[in-house]
Structures are given as structure tokens and as C-alpha cells.
Amino acid sequence: MSPLLSLRHISKAFPGVKALSDVSLDLHEGEVMALLGENGAGKSTLMKILCGIYQPDDGKVLIDGKTRHFDGYQDALKAGVGIIFQEFSLIPWLDAVDNIFLGRELKNRLGLRDRRRMIRETETLLQRLKVSISLDCPIAELSVAEQQFIEIAKALSLDARILVLDEPTATLTPSEADHLFDIMRELRSQGVGMVFISHHMEEIFTICDRVTVMRDGEKIDELAVADTNADDLIEKMVGRRVENIFPIRRCDADYNDVVLDVAALSLTPNGPEHSLKLHRGEILGLAGLVGSGRSEFAMGLIGATRPAAARVTLEGHSVNFSHPAIALEHGIGLLPESRKSQGLILPFSCRDNISLNNLDQYRNGARLLRRNAEVSNAERLMQSVRVKAPSAETPVGNLSGGNQQKVVIARWLGHRCKVLIFDEPTRGIDVGAKSEIYALMKELTAQGVSIIMISSELPEVLGLCDRAAVFYQGAIAAVLQGNELDSQSIMHHATGGLSA
Numbered sequence: 497m498s499p500l501l502s503l504r505h506i507s508k509a510f511p512g513v514k515a516l517s518d519v520s521l522d523l524h525e526g527e528v529m530a531l532l533g534e535n536g537a538g539k540s541t542l543m544k545i546l547c548g549i550y551q552p553d554d555g556k557v558l559i560d561g562k563t564r565h566f567d568g569y570q571d572a573l574k575a576g577v578g579i580i581f582q583e584f585s586l587i588p589w590l591d592a593v594d595n596i597f598l599g600r601e602l603k604n605r606l607g608l609r610d611r612r613r614m615i616r617e618t619e620t621l622l623q624r625l626k627v628s629i630s631l632d633c634p635i636a637e638l639s640v641a642e643q644q645f646i647e648i649a650k651a652l653s654l655d656a657r658i659l660v661l662d663e664p665t666a667t668l669t670p671s672e673a674d675h676l677f678d679i680m681r682e683l684r685s686q687g688v689g690m691v692f693i694s695h696h697m698e699e700i701f702t703i704c705d706r707v708t709v710m711r712d713g714e715k716i717d718e719l720a721v722a723d724t725n726a727d728d729l730i731e732k733m734v735g736r737r738v739e740n741i742f743p744i745r746r747c748d749a750d751y752n753d754v755v756l757d758v759a760a761l762s763l764t765p766n767g768p769e770h771s772l773k774l775h776r777g778e779i780l781g782l783a784g785l786v787g788s789g790r791s792e793f794a795m796g797l798i799g800a801t802r803p804a805a806a807r808v809t810l811e812g813h814s815v816n817f818s819h820p821a822i823a824l825e826h827g828i829g830l831l832p833e834s835r836k837s838q839g840l841i842l843p844f845s846c847r848d849n850i851s852l853n854n855l856d857q858y859r860n861g862a863r864l865l866r867r868n869a870e871v872s873n874a875e876r877l878m879q880s881v882r883v884k885a886p887s888a889e890t891p892v893g894n895l896s897g898g899n900q901q902k903v904v905i906a907r908w909l910g911h912r913c914k915v916l917i918f919d920e921p922t923r924g925i926d927v928g929a930k931s932e933i934y935a936l937m938k939e940l941t942a943q944g945v946s947i948i949m950i951s952s953e954l955p956e957v958l959g960l961c962d963r964a965a966v967f968y969q970g971a972i973a974a975v976l977q978g979n980e981l982d983s984q985s986i987m988h989h990a991t992g993g994l995s996a
């Protein structure tokens with residue numbers, strides 16, 4: 497019997513980049529295939545070819561053994577191929593039903609829009625996924641996970657038999673991710689074939705049957721998940737053994753030297769007050785569940801949003817940050833969570849994006865730009881976080897998602913900041929590059945830079961931070977240090993004391 501899906505000898509080049517060379521893979525009914533590879537390995541490009549978003553230079557797509565040619569995503573959808581991206585295609589002000597049936601409303605015998613039938617069909621789809629979601633409110637009022645489930649329901653409403661999930665868990669809480677895995681198990685039992693892309697190794701072992709490893713646009717290996725382990729997969733992925741992704745534990749914090757003292761920061765007039773101290777050379781984690789108020793705290797601190805009240809001192813001097821630019825002038829930089837909306841100008845080159853807000857460093861006495869210095873510094877910073885791009889002049893919009901994130905990091909490393917706030921710095925970043933970024937953070941703290949790291953990844957908080965403030969429902973529930981800083985205590989406080 498033919499596989500449900502076969503990709504045969506697919507190649508694709510972009511200007512200056514060979515994104516895919518002769519890649520083949522098969523997917524069977526009721527199977528979850530992991531697609532694993534470093535940032536820029538070619539995973540998304542391969543999936544976009546499957547879904548008709550890109551055309552291959554060479555090779556073909558077969559479904560049920562028959563060659564198919566898709567002129568765009570709608571064409572692929574009609575043939576039963578759905579893709580769920582991290583950034584959804586849903587219309588925020590429409591409800592779930594209108595989103596699912598957008599552009600193909602069901603009509604009654606009189607040719608009028610049949611909302612009741614559409615509601616019934618949506619309910620059937622959600623029952624198939626075993627989820628219950630409010631159908632009356634605009635999609636924007638649903639959680640990220642619920643929106644993702646609606647995207648899946650939408651693909652299924654078009655009879656998708658092949659579903660691609662491109663880093664679906666990146667913005668989910670652990671329990672939401674578990675729920676998604678339940679849905680995937682359900683779909684697997686119904687015969688749907690799924691391709692699952694994730695940088696979280698443990699997820700591969702939780703939900704996938706087979707794994708295809710890619711490196712530099714080539715398929716390196718394909719194996720059953722039961723026959724491999726995380727270390728082997730990482731080695732295949734990055735082409736070298738990564739022994740320990742966290743730097744050797746060494747505390748650079750000087751607890752006698754408070755760099756930043758935040759007192760009574762409240763984001764709303766009657767909201768909870770946050771107080772925190774950050775010491776020289778310290779990595780302070782802000783832990784908690786997605787939506788627990790960590791990013792809001794950081795945005796309030798640097799003046800991106802106006803806190804209702806705050807007393808902040810920096811190196812003993814009272815400061816008032818009414819705008820992030822003022823915080824930056826004082827040496828406090830925030831690396832934002834959402835790189836596309838807050839961090840990068842996609843049509844601009846990597847060099848422009850790295851030098852942005854930072855050009856004064858490269859001016860001579862006559863205020864003229866020393867272009868060579870700017871270029872060589874951008875190249876050095878790109879190398880230090882291993883950005884994969886044809887050159888520093890490549891538009892950032894042409895890079896893979898993970899490489900875009902690395903450009904944001906390179907930019908902030910170029911600023912000579914006293915305090916760097918990293919908001920989910922390794923989201924979407926491959927394991928090899930993660931360990932480089934951790935090592936870079938430790939280099940910075942050894943030089944006396946202090947770091948606040950917002951992270952939803954427990955291993956990252958435990959492996960890197962000297963102390964961690966745990967947020968729960970907009971307030972700091974605990975500050976943990978030393979022996980108290982373990983996963984159980986973090987989860988205990990992050991869930992309001994519900995978990996043991």
C-alpha cells in the first residue's frame with residue numbers, strides 16, 4: 497500500500513542559499529513524524545512545499561501514491577493537507593464558527609446563510625477533538641491554545657488527512673501542550689498523518705512515532721523514536737556531540753552590590769506591588785506560567801507601559817523610565833518576546849537590524865559613520881550566536897524563524913548594557929544554539945552585566961539562574977534561591993500552591 501504522503505527528491509534554492517537538497521520522506525496513516533533540525537535546516541521550507549506555499553525546484557509530492565501539484569495553500573487544503581503555524585491565520589474579531597467557515601458559509605435551501613448548521617458542524621468537529629470551547633465570543637478572547645485547537649478544527653473541517661504542526665507548543669503552557677498531545681493522539685487513532693516540528697526534544701519522545709533529522713538542507717537520518725535517544729538525535733542534528741547544554745554552574749553575582757532596586761512597582765492603580773533587587777553579575781529568572789504577568793512587569797519597568805506607581809533606583813540613583821529609549825540610555829535593554837512585532841524590521845538587512853539604536857558606537861569625532869567598523873561588528877555578533885545567513889546584508893525577513901531570533905539577540909549583545917532583560921530568549925531556538933546563547937549570557941555576567949531572564953522553560957531557569965522570582969496571577973509569589981530553587985517549588989508557586 498502506498499504511504500499517505502511521499503515527498504520525493506525535493507530540492508529548493510533561494511538567492512544565495514540551498515535550502516533543500518534531494519530530501520525524501522514518507523508519512524503513513526495514523527503516524528506522527530517528527531521533523532528535527534537546527535535553525536535554518538530547511539524544515540519549514542519543506543513543509544511549505546508540501547502545502548503549496550513554495551514550489552520545489554526539483555522533486556515531487558505524492559498523496560496516496562499519486563503525484564500532486566499545489567498552486568498555493570488553498571489548493572493543498574482541498575487535497576486534505578493542513579498546516580498549523582505558530583502565527584494563526586484566524587480573524588481575531590470573528591467567532592470560532594465564522595472563522596472555520598470563512599469564505600465557504602453553509603447555506604440552507606433558500607440560499608441563506610445557515611448559522612445553526614455551521615454551529616452544529618463546529619460542535620461535531622470540537623467533539624472529534626474532545627475539546628469544549630465557547631463559540632460565541634470573538635476568537636481574540638480565547639486562549640492561545642484554544643485558538644490553536646480552532647485552527648486544527650478548521651483544517652479538519654476541510655477533511656485534512658495530513659496535518660503539519662510547525663512548533664505548535666512554543667506558546668503553550670505545559671498543561672495546554674499536554675492537551676494538544678491528547679488531541680494529536682485522538683487524530684492519530686482516526687488515521688490522520690501528522691508532521692510535528694519542535695525544538696523540545698522531550699516532546700518528540702512523548703508524541704512521535706518516527707523522526708526525520710535534517711541538517712543544512714539535507715536529510716541526515718530517519719528512525720523510529722523507540723530506537724533512539726535525545727543525545728543521539730542532538731548529535732545527528734548539529735553534527736557534533738553536545739555534552740552539556742548549560743554552562744558549568746558558577747555564580748558571578750555580587751550580593752553586596754545591588755544594581756537595580758525596584759520597589760512598589762504596580763501596573764494598575766490597585767494592582768499588586770512588585771519589589772525586586774537585581775545584583776551585579778546576577779542572572780535573575782522570572783518564572784511562572786504563560787500569562788502570569790512577567791512580561792508586563794518587565795515592560796512596566798523599562799517604561800514601555802506606564803506603571804501606576806514605582807520607585808526604581810539604578811546603581812543607587814533614583815530613575816524614572818517613561819520610555820524604553822530612556823531605559824536604554826541608562827543601560828537597560830529588553831530583548832522582546834515577540835521578535836516579529838517588536839524586535840525586527842524584516843525588509844532591513846541583518847546588519848541594519850543589529851546596528852539599530854546603536855549607531856553612535858560607530859561614529860568618529862566628526863559624527864561620521866565608520867561603516868567598516870559597523871559591518872565587522874555586525875559580522876562578529878552574528879558569528880557569536882551562529883546566525884545562518886548568506887551575509888550580513890541579507891534581509892532579516894529571508895531568514896528562518898530561529899535565525900531571526902538570533903539576530904535580535906546579536907543586536908542586544910552589541911549594546912553595552914548594564915542590565916539586559918531577555919524575554920523567552922530561546923523560544924524557537926535549536927539545542928546547539930541554545931547552549932551557545934547560555935554560554936554568552938555567562939560571559940556577560942562574568943563581565944559584570946546583570947541579567948533578568950523571563951523563561952517558561954524550567955530546565956533553563958534551573959540550569960542558568962542564580963535566583964528566580966515566581967509569578968502567579970500578576971504578582972510575585974516567591975523569590976527562590978539555593979536549595980529552594982528546584983522545579984517542584986517553582987511549579988508550586990507558579991500554580992498558586994495547587995501543585996505539590
Ligand SMILES: Nc1ncnc2c1ncn2[C@@H]1O[C@H](COP(=O)(O)OP(=O)(O)OP(=O)(O)O)[C@@H](O)[C@H]1O
Nearest residue numbers: 510515535536537538539540541894895896897898
Ligand atoms: N523566503 C526566503 N528567501 C530566502 N531565503 C529563505 C527564505 N525562506 C527560507 N530561507 C532560507 O532557507 C533556509 C532554510 O530555512 P527554513 O525556514 O526552512 O529553516 P527551519 O529549519 O524551518 O528553521 P527554524 O527552526 O529556524 O524555523 C534558511 O537558510 C533560510 O534563511
